[in-house]
Amino acid sequence: MKRTLSSEVKEHIGKEVTVSGWLHKKRLMGGLTFINLRDRRGLVQVLVEDKTEVEKLRGLQIGTVLSITGTVVEDDRSPGGAELHEPTLEILTAVTDEPPIEIDKQISHKPEHLDTLFEYRVLNIRNLHEQKIFKIRASFTRYIREYLQEREFVEIDTPKLLAEPTEGGAEVFKLDYFGKTATLAQSPQFYKQIMVGAFERVFEIGHSYRAEPSATTRHITELTMLDIEMGFVEGHDEVLALVADMTKHVLRRVYEEHAADLKSLNAPELKLTDEKIPQFTIAEIHEMYTKATKTDVTDEKDLTPDEERWISDYARKQLGSDLVYATNFPKAAGKFYHKFNDDGTVAWGDLLFRGLEIATVPLRENNYEKMLEQMKNAGLDVEHEGFKHYLQAFKYGLPVHGGCGYGIDRLVQKTIGLNNVKEATLFPRDLNRLNP
């Protein structure tokens, strides 16, 4: 018989249907046995009265795969308003070992339980509440793709195995590559800039690898980045505007589609303004923070984590925005590929979302001669093999361009209000965890 999904059962009242899925819960009440079956849509309840059918479940644990054929009966006492009666059970894959965790109950996300969370990820991801996080995540990337494709951005895939570190800065992983040393890409930055020379507008959603030994709630060694790069921009403001607009768009869509899920996950209420998102320069934030907290940070080149939280809190409470830009990084923070403002600051903004930096949004230097000069000033060897192909793109014509490196894991984390970025990741990688 054709399979009926859990959510469709109530459309077949009085008829016989077959549902397939996993045993999610059984409650034996003597003459009555209730079982919940889980499939990709959710749960359906089955009432088993026949003793030989009940006996089929003896010794079988949560997770057993089975098919159940029975008659759909409308009943207010049933969770979905309808349930299967007089069922015949067919055990497809019997599970006899007791699962190490209780899948049918909400999985603890307390910091001290994170290790257990990931140790049993294979099983706890079967929990319907846990699954919401990753359905929300999937919606984010779907809406991001939609948004960018509508604006003629071409999705690209760039290599993660590289000969040389690209950007410099963050530590890279080294690995043996047929006797040579290869590194894992810490960013697709060079490639996406190169691709501006072909498509003008490109994006990639892929993994980047950072060998930083950071043990914080916002770092993982394998992260999912959305990288965007667009050519022929009028200036930094255009790039800032695009990233802000995209973020507002996808947040609104996700909050709309997943309203119930977000509520059950205790996600914060979304606060966005219709006009431009609040924007402050790094210097302004340093000044505001120093004044408000009496902690002098005016010599810092970047924002401290506490400043990020402070300015975000200010933006949310005073300006009604969960998003805020920190722009005009001091000259000392600039890299050779950055474009600089007339006042000497870097044309680079950080997008902060609920206290955390989720994206860096810079404008790039596109002039070949100027690039060479900035590289030399940074003490780099422009003849080095690692820059050869990158510089080709500039030598043979790149327009003014800019884009962003955008942390998808952090976006999901902060949307839901998760304490740790790892909670927004299916199988996080950190200093010590390479499994599962």
Next chain:
RNA sequence: GGGCCCGUGGUGUAGCUGGCCUAACACGUCUCCCUGUCACGGAGAAGAUCGCCGGUUCGAAUCCGGUCGGGCCCGCCA
């Protein structure tokens, strides 16, 4: 890389100013009872030597050192 905190049955905890701990409780598991459950309920059972190594002591889950693992903060970054 620096700092602070934690490590007890399958899971989550209590105990931790040393002896009453031959380690307690909840969930889960197993057996039995229960016809409307949905964190079902009731009766009973099994299951940890307290991360690991060493030390102090008549005696350690409890104190000390080391080690491994975990969490959080800072640096750095998405």
